Amino acid sequence: MQMDTEAVINKLTDMFSSDTLAIDLVKGRRGIVSVRPSAITAISGYLYKSEGYRFIIASALHTRRGFEIYYHFSLDAEGMILSLHVTLDSEKPQIESLSNMFSASNWIEREMHELFGINFLNHPNQEKLLSEGNWADDVYPYRKEFR
8 A cells, every 4th residue: 555755644643643743744755753852762663663664864953943853764665755853952962872773873873973962872882983083072063152
């Protein structure tokens, strides 16, 4: 049975209604669902195990709202992309790691930790990936100063 992005999002938001904060359908085969950070592993697991999505990559940015992470998932056979969006606290940015569920998230979480200072809880190896000798341990080059 072929299912479109909107149907998958509706099913996801029905199951995780208390953890869903916003929905944005983009061009029919792409969607973004903003969720509570505490639900990222449960919702990612659901997409993977129940809906057949695979984890592609994650991306982060630092905004006035905090540290925002987009976790990108693909349902390759249908050409659908679904992104889970979380916003983390600016003072203590942390979230559960997905690397114990998806080995593909290991390096990108290490990179986000190194560049933004986001702590990925229960990550198996948050050692430096890029910056050895390039900047001090307590410097996060992608953090912004907002006034």
